[in-house]
Amino acid sequence: MFAEVPIKGSAQDLESQSEEKFKILIFAGHEPEYGGAEYKGVLERDLNLQLAEELRDILIKNSSFEIVMVRDIDGWNPVIKNYIDENKEEIRAWLSAKKEEFLLSVEGGKITPVRAEMGHRETPLDAAIFMYGVNKWAGENNVDLSLHIHFNNNPKYKGKPNYEGFAIYIPERQYQNFSPSRTIAEYLMTEISKTHKVSTMKAESEGIIEDQELIALGCYNTAIAPAVIVEYAYIYEDLMLTQDSRDNFIAQMASSTAQALETFRAR
Numbered sequence: 001m002f003a004e005v006p007i008k009g010s011a012q013d014l015e016s017q018s019e020e021k022f023k024i025l026i027f028a029g030h031e032p033e034y035g036g037a038e039y040k041g042v043l044e045r046d047l048n049l050q051l052a053e054e055l056r057d058i059l060i061k062n063s064s065f066e067i068v069m070v071r072d073i074d075g076w077n078p079v080i081k082n083y084i085d086e087n088k089e090e091i092r093a094w095l096s097a098k099k100e101e102f103l104l105s106v107e108g109g110k111i112t113p114v115r116a117e118m119g120h121r122e123t124p125l126d127a128a129i130f131m132y133g134v135n136k137w138a139g140e141n142n143v144d145l146s147l148h149i150h151f152n153n154n155p156k157y158k159g160k161p162n163y164e165g166f167a168i169y170i171p172e173r174q175y176q177n178f179s180p181s182r183t184i185a186e187y188l189m190t191e192i193s194k195t196h197k198v199s200t201m202k203a204e205s206e207g208i209i210e211d212q213e214l215i216a217l218g219c220y221n222t223a224i225a226p227a228v229i230v231e232y233a234y235i236y237e238d239l240m241l242t243q244d245s246r247d248n249f250i251a252q253m254a255s256s257t258a259q260a261l262e263t264f265r266a267r
Contacts, residue, residue, distance in 0.1 A: 028052035054254035084133035172212035
């Protein structure tokens with residue numbers, strides 16, 4: 001169940017959080033009822049949610065964390081959903097201003113545009129506004145980390161599924177939330193790589209990939225808090241093909257992710 005989360009103001013720097021709970025916004029990727037990868041009847045959005053809920057159930061046992069779910073089995077978090085529904089025009093105006101500021105920085109040579117090596121599908125407008133709204137809400141509610149949970153889609157090589165492994169996406173280094181995002185990603189990399197290999201796709205082979213275009217990471221510098229997307233596996237990997245192996249893998253990834261966050265928090 002979701003709890004009411006009051007608006008507290010601007011997010012604080014990570015270094016000032018030692019006495020307060022570390023607030024993690026967990027976003028199980030894609031809409032509750034559509035979107036995401038699909039393979040042999042298995043839906044990525046369902047896998048994302050399963051892993052997100054298992055991770056939440058581990059982290060809430062640690063009193064140093066505060067967990068906010070963007071969605072759970074019942075759908076969208078009503079606090080966040082209502083905020084976005086009631087402030088759509090404000091969100092659009094804010095986004096327009098952030099985009100203009102970004103483009104002026106590019107024009108003035110302060111920011112260099114970086115195209116992603118991995119192409120991205122265009123996000124439908126309503127979904128894009130929702131995601132930008134989540135970024136805005138997170139910035140107004142002292143969120144210390146936005147963690148986006150995904151399973152990779154199914155690009156094919158010579159017509160056949162050909163990739164396996166995980167990848168972690170972070171904001172491109174010119175963004176304001178790059179440095180702490182990179183630090184958290186390195187902790188995640190250390191733990192997840194103990195039990196699963198880094199993606200075999202060339203563009204993801206370094207394991208941690210910077211991206212300037214993904215909304216979840218703060219496209220146009222719209223995110224204040226650190227943001228990380230974890231693509232835990234390709235949806236067609238052998239370990240994803242049966243219910244038992246999927247469940248075991250998801251439980252393992254939830255445990256590894258929790259361990260990384262707890263180690264980061266305790267540093």
